[in-house]
Amino acid sequence: MPDLSTPTCDLLGIAKPIVQAPVSVVPEVIAGVSNAGGLGILQATWLGASQTRRRIAAIKSLTDRPFGTNYVVSLMGENEHADLDYALEAGVPVISTFWGDPAPFVERVHAAGALLFHTVGSAQEARRAVDAGVDVVVAQGVEAGGHVWGEVSTLALVPAVVDAVPDAHVIAAGGIADGRGLAAVLALGAGAAWVGTRFVMSRENRMHPEHRARMQAARETDTLHSSLFDIGWPDAPHRALVNDTVETWLAAGSPPSGERPGEGEAVAHHAGGEPIPRYSMEDPLESMTGDVTSMCMYAGQGIGLVNDEKLVAAIIDDMISQAGAILGSFGGD
Ligand SMILES: Cc1cc2nc3c(=O)[nH]c(=O)nc-3n(C[C@H](O)[C@H](O)[C@H](O)COP(=O)(O)O)c2cc1C
Structure with missing residues (x-):
């Protein structure tokens, strides 16, 4: 397996530059990604207190590796803030925020010894987040699946964000579904890929069979x-x-x-x-x-590249092998 580790991997304590976007609440998906050398992230916004506790405990029983929990800021009330506090008390090392201002979370997350990720849609927003103390910005392109914050495509957004925050870690999101996408965003200067749609279609993810069939058949234009x-x-x-x-x-x-x-x-x-x-x-x-x-x-536009369901470990290994082969083929000497 090629070694594609980056300074962002070192910061996160992971071996492979792949982060599973918060697209699932299934502990086997999140822990499976972390066990395979990436970083799994639990979609925690809608879980509620008892499920937050249960899912975090289940993930911890399946892996000793780092993982994260994610929150949609604009939808957070008192209960969701309490759930986040619980995640911090439980020692979750990465907190990811989306759709709102990350500034009020900085001290709270750092005081617990965790890292704060925030998803952005522009270079200016990335600069603001880093100035506020965010550790890692996730640059989300408009081709992404799920809720989409910005309007710029991944190919144009990632290098603009990398240039705007040269002192910070940048992870690229949107349309990355195989090793070609991973190689591309590493070439753009990202420290890792943030992958959603591909992991929705992992074998461990519990989906309605009719939903799974539609996703498998869908093209990039769908x-x-x-x-x-x-x-x-x-x-x-x-x-x-x-x-x-x-x-x-x-x-x-x-x-x-x-x-x-x-x-x-x-x-x-x-x-x-x-x-x-x-x-x-x-x-x-x-x-x-x-x-x-x-x-x-x-689903993101990368759904056209997702025509099968694989175990999360196979998704990661296939992405790393393919990206390694591509990047190696540009070798130089
Ligand atoms: C089913 C699904 C659910 C999502 N839920 C969340 C969420 O709760 N919080 C969040 O920050 N992003 C969420 N996203 C967006 C992802 O974090 C990510 O930006 C996106 O999946 C990346 O693009 P891709 O799907 O092309 O890989 C979701 C995406 C999908 C496909």
């Missing part, structure tokens, strides 16, 4: 960047697969919230029977029933 699935998180652009909900809305002339086709109807149900309305921000879970492929299926 996603839409919009604010359509806004119930639960309004006015927040995101990228997801085009499905019947998206197509019907587009065919109706993309009407605003409140005037959209099928507004108010339930498309699926939670295991406990609670309805999931059309345009909900929730994505399909294994335990849900109903028309789950009418729900929001977050």
